[in-house]
Amino acid sequence: MLPRDRALPAPFVPQGARDPEGASMQRAAIDEAVAQLAREGLLEREQAARVAPRLAELLMAPRDTARLAVRIVAALGGLLLAASLLSFIAWHWDELSSAAQLGVVFGALAVLHAGGFWLAVATDRAPAVGGALTAAAMLGLGGAIALVAQVYHLESRWHHGLLAWWLLNVPFVLLARRRLFLLIVAPLFMVWLGCFADAWGEFFHGRYDEATAITFALLGGATALLGASALLRVVRAAPLADLLAPLARLACFGLLFLLAFHDFLSLFFWGATPSDAERFARVSELLVPGLAALAAGGALAGFAAWRGGASGVRSREALDAAFGALAFLLLGTLHAASPGSLHVAANLLIAVGVVGSIVRGVRHGAEADVNLAVAVFVATVLARYFEWTPKGLDLSITFLGAGATLLLVGYVAERARRRLIARVREQKP
Numbered sequence: 001m002l003p004r005d006r007a008l009p010a011p012f013v014p015q016g017a018r019d020p021e022g023a024s025m026q027r028a029a030i031d032e033a034v035a036q037l038a039r040e041g042l043l044e045r046e047q048a049a050r051v052a053p054r055l056a057e058l059l060m061a062p063r064d065t066a067r068l069a070v071r072i073v074a075a076l077g078g079l080l081l082a083a084s085l086l087s088f089i090a091w092h093w094d095e096l097s098s099a100a101q102l103g104v105v106f107g108a109l110a111v112l113h114a115g116g117f118w119l120a121v122a123t124d125r126a127p128a129v130g131g132a133l134t135a136a137a138m139l140g141l142g143g144a145i146a147l148v149a150q151v152y153h154l155e156s157r158w159h160h161g162l163l164a165w166w167l168l169n170v171p172f173v174l175l176a177r178r179r180l181f182l183l184i185v186a187p188l189f190m191v192w193l194g195c196f197a198d199a200w201g202e203f204f205h206g207r208y209d210e211a212t213a214i215t216f217a218l219l220g221g222a223t224a225l226l227g228a229s230a231l232l233r234v235v236r237a238a239p240l241a242d243l244l245a246p247l248a249r250l251a252c253f254g255l256l257f258l259l260a261f262h263d264f265l266s267l268f269f270w271g272a273t274p275s276d277a278e279r280f281a282r283v284s285e286l287l288v289p290g291l292a293a294l295a296a297g298g299a300l301a302g303f304a305a306w307r308g309g310a311s312g313v314r315s316r317e318a319l320d321a322a323f324g325a326l327a328f329l330l331l332g333t334l335h336a337a338s339p340g341s342l343h344v345a346a347n348l349l350i351a352v353g354v355v356g357s358i359v360r361g362v363r364h365g366a367e368a369d370v371n372l373a374v375a376v377f378v379a380t381v382l383a384r385y386f387e388w389t390p391k392g393l394d395l396s397i398t399f400l401g402a403g404a405t406l407l408l409v410g411y412v413a414e415r416a417r418r419r420l421i422a423r424v425r426e427q428k429p
Contacts, residue, residue, distance in 0.1 A: 030052065031052050035048070079136065079139070081136040098151045106144060108140070109141065112134065113133075113134060116130040116131065116134030118130070119133065120134070131178050132180075134172060135184060138172060138185075141169065142165045145161045145165055157199055159198075162195060163192050163196075166189050169181070169185050170185055173240070177240055179239060179240065182240050182244060189221065189225070190218060190221050193218065193221040193289065193293060194218055197210070197213040197214045197217035197289040198213065200213050200286070200288065201214070209286065210286075212265050213289060213290070215259065215265065216286070216289075216332055217290040217293060218251065218255055219255045219256075219331075220289070220290035220292070220293030220294040221290075221293045222249075222255065223252070223293065223324030223328065224293045224294070224296045224300070225251070225297070226245065226297060226301065226320045226324060227296070228244065229317040230304035230305065230317035230318045231301075234304045234307045241317065245320070246368060248317075252320070252324050253372070256327060256346050256353070257350065257379065257380065259342060259343065259346040260346035260350060262387065263343070264343065265335065279336060279339070280336045283332070283336035284336060287336075290328060290332070294325055294328050298322075300321075301318040301322065304317070304318055316364070319360075323353060331345055331346060331349070347380070353373075354373045357369045357373035358373045358374075
């Protein structure tokens with residue numbers, strides 16, 4: 001203990017703040033930690049006297065709920081502006097000339113971008129409102145692209161417009177580094193990739209097995225997003241990576257979940273059953289869009305791992321991208337060579353992913369990884385129960401088994417999650 005004449009000041013209590021029991025305990029813990037540092041000689045008495053209140057102020061700052069409300073209102077306002085812009089053009093389509101149509105749309109987009117830059121960057125007067133204006137302009141760009149194609153009678157597949165839409169919006173994400181912008185660009189990328197894969201499958205083999213091209217393209221796209229997340233961490237855009245990486249992991253697990261159903265892709269097959277050689281050639285061609293996305297994700301993840309080091313937080317998404325690439329190649333090969341074993345491999349990959357997420361979450365103190373793994377495990381067990389329940393079984397028995405399964409899985413998951421989260425929190429500094 002410190003001598004009385006060297007005792008630390010009383011716990012810092014912000015003026016006008018409430019003092020519930022939990023907050024008092026937290027302040028006491030902060031003061032005790034600072035006192036321990038002083039006893040160990042790591043802090044002087046004068047430094048400890050200043051560190052304790054400042055540390056309490058930083059760690060116990062109240063949540064700014066008003067700021068969240070402002071962001072929600074601003075986002076809704078931006079969506080309404082984008083919708084009104086498109087509806088105005090649609091309502092007065094016949095009354096406006098081509099020049100007037102282009103002028104209204106691109107003039108409105110310019111005003112929105114200028115207003116967003118002025119409020120969020122130039123003056124910092126209202127960053128939430130400025131971000132909402134820029135987001136409205138990013139959404140309205142899709143309508144502008146469609147309008148240009150209509151006015152000038154440009155004939156092209158509409159996934160080319162989606163490509164231009166998300167590519168032209170990428171610079172705003174990289175420059176502003178706002179999560180709201182990322183929530184626009186990332187889904188646009190996945191939608192474009194799916195539409196492109198659909199057109200690819202239709203071009204090569206007609207309208208019967210595009211589902212293979214779409215499913216594997218989205219799996220490759222999720223891997224590409226994981227590679228992009230790793231790169232975002234390297235360029236010190238961790239808030240963007242913290243949002244993009246969980247979304248990409250969820251997409252990857254979701255696609256594996258679909259492929260884990262027996263004959264999932266066979267449900268979309270409308271042609272005659274091909275021979276082994278024909279099926280291998282067909283699937284190989286259908287995997288090309290996904291392979292391209294996979295290559296892009298691998299390049300991004302490899303560069304990020306090289307720049308960020310082979311260990312630590314920066315390599316987490318790189319490892320996830322490697323797992324996504326392995327799943328893509330394994331499942332693609334099985335779908336071409338032995339489609340009957342595709343669902344077995346998908347279930348095994350889900351098990352490996354769940355165990356890997358739990359181990360990594362415990363080692364790195366990431367609760368989100370553990371929670372996602374437990375949720376995927378529960379969903380997979382329930383899906384397999386309902387899939388493997390004998391057809392024609394009495395409804396009451398089916399419900400009885402489902403209820404017992406839910407309770408058992410819920411009990412096991414809750415017990416396991418509590419132990420794992422406790423271990424995760426022990427790893428945190």
